[in-house]
Amino acid sequence: MSHEQQPESVVIVGAGVAGWRAARDLRGAGYGGTVTVIGDEAPYDRPPLSKQYLSGEYDDARISLYRGEEPASLDVTVREARAALVRPGEVALDDGETVAADAIIVATGSAARRPAMLDGHDIFTLRTREDARALRAALAEAGSLLVLGGGFIGAEVAATARTAGLAVTVVELQPTLLGGALGVECGRRIERVHREHGVELVTGVGVERLEARDGDAIVVLADGRELSADVAVAGFGAELNLEVFAGTGIDVTAGVQCDEFGRVEGLPGIWAAGDIAAWHDPVLGEPVRREHWQVAGEQASIVARTIAGGPIAKRNPPYFWSDQFDLKVQVFGRPELADREEWVSGEDVEPQSVRGHYCGEHLVAVTTFGIPRLLGQWRPQVIESLAAATAS
Ligand SMILES: Cc1cc2nc3c(=O)[nH]c(=O)nc-3n(C[C@H](O)[C@H](O)[C@H](O)COP(=O)(O)OP(=O)(O)OC[C@H]3O[C@@H](n4cnc5c(N)ncnc54)[C@H](O)[C@@H]3O)c2cc1C
Missing domain, CATH: 3.50.50.60 (FAD/NAD(P)-binding domain)
Structure with missing residues (x-):
């Protein structure tokens, strides 16, 4: 044009x-x-x-x-x-x-998903600046936080609150934090960081219902356990x-x-x-x-x-990141194309590690854990390898 x-x-x-x-x-x-x-x-x-x-x-x-x-x-x-x-x-x-x-x-x-079970309970969600201001004010007065849902937002809020000194518990239905988004191995890698910082993780069990007792929200889990805290926040995903x-x-x-x-x-x-x-x-x-x-x-x-009507810049492979404690998690490439994955740099117990996602022999994505520039070392290889994988 x-x-x-x-x-x-x-x-x-x-x-x-x-x-x-x-x-x-x-x-x-x-x-x-x-x-x-x-x-x-x-x-x-x-x-x-x-x-x-x-x-x-x-x-x-x-x-x-x-x-x-x-x-x-x-x-x-x-x-x-x-x-x-x-x-x-x-x-x-x-x-x-x-x-x-x-x-x-x-x-x-999108907007934060707020399932009907939260209705009538004082449970925060986080999508807007107003939400963040309200949650920040509540955390400043609180000693403990309960996070419902261990996806990105739940895990990040948990890390921020724990860094500020609150006692933090996260409840996640999947077997690991972020398992749905990153896979079980990467989820475990992130969980370890949370545990090292003293976050309590309750995984593999869902929230059954909420009850109001003496003005407090009591979270009843599917296995019958009951949890409560000074502040509760739900990270149940987004609605478009x-x-x-x-x-x-x-x-x-x-x-x-x-x-x-x-x-x-x-x-x-x-x-x-x-x-x-x-x-x-x-x-x-x-x-x-x-x-x-x-x-x-x-x-x-x-x-x-x-x-x-101008020229389209070259398209980059998808990228996203998450910051939890001092760990930067970065995903670059297309993990959805992979048929296998493995640790390609550092054992998963080391502070800087890289998970490679492969389609056949092609490295179609990496998930890096550690300093931001770690990804820079892997970017060119993923770009080249992804181009080869998607051309064939
Ligand atoms: C707490 C939080 C942390 C995140 N952290 C990361 C991260 O670390 N890394 C990452 O990759 N992504 C992260 N994300 C996701 C990322 O922010 C979103 O993918 C991105 O904001 C999407 O941008 P958008 O412009 O499509 O939508 P939005 O940012 O949602 O903006 C849409 C805007 O449109 C407005 N709007 C909606 N309907 C109407 C209407 N009818 N009329 C007028 N205005 C309307 C909304 O109010 C909003 O202001 C995070 C998201 C949240 C909520």
Whole structure:
């Protein structure tokens, strides 16, 4: 597409990392039309909410997504508003106003899942900056924390609270922390760090129900055990914010189905990026959705460049990270393509270790545990090997 064919106006719905990156990269790619961002919050970064923002190390300014004089320097209009509906050519706001747009980018992200069993109980969840502020204030007054769900957010909150000196217990249904996301071996590697720091882990057992006794929430486990603490937080995963697609006729039960540039199937002129977006994966031949910060930003960048008619930067393999105590966990590549895995560097008992994920002889991903630059040593090999694996 040449710049003469650029749409005259772009409206971005959702001002998270995908939404804001799309705005910045539209201008970066030479897009000259009007850009409006409609978001129900100011743009900020979510990963620190369970880490440095929760601990108090980072303040609001540090987690803002605005760089320098943004948004003014980008000539982007930011409207703090909630979109009710998108359809080709327009976005309807929940106050009844309609905003016309030649191209629409939807990046509405997710909300914390809050199962009905939590109703009526004083149990925190963590998705927004407001959630993090409230949890931080509660932890400051507390001596103990109960974490329900040992996924990334649960494990990170546990590490942050334990570092602050609280007694912490984590309950996880799977046999290990993070077993679902990283596999049992890597889950055990992370568990060891938690145990070394004194976190109590209750794994392989689910939460049966919650009871309120004398104003306290008592968590009853499936094996009959009862747990309680000064503060409880649930990390039960996320639910996608897909309300704006209601009535469009497209099926969003598995996320918003898109081609490999983010065009939403069945809705001309509408694009999706970030947590909500299931982009066609040419290797698997099916849509894939990922809930990772770096993927959200890259997808937004690809959408922005496609709309602006600029060149698409080379696509990087997926990447995500997690920080727990002094351990940085990084996953680079495509572990979902692997048929076996093994420790390739360091025994799993050493402070820095690398788990290799193989498809046949090809190293299609690594999970590194230790200092951040450890991944740098493995990146080129994974990129090369992944290219060979997916070409064949
Ligand atoms: C506590 C926490 C820690 C995390 N840590 C990591 C990490 O260490 N590493 C990693 O890779 N990933 C991490 N993630 C995941 C990562 O933050 C997400 O993948 C990323 O934020 C997704 O970006 P997004 O722009 O798609 O959505 P979001 O960040 O959810 O942003 C969407 C925005 O759209 C707004 N919105 C929704 N509906 C509407 C509407 N109708 N109208 C207007 N605005 C709307 C939302 O309020 C929100 O502001 C973490 C997530 C959380 C919650």
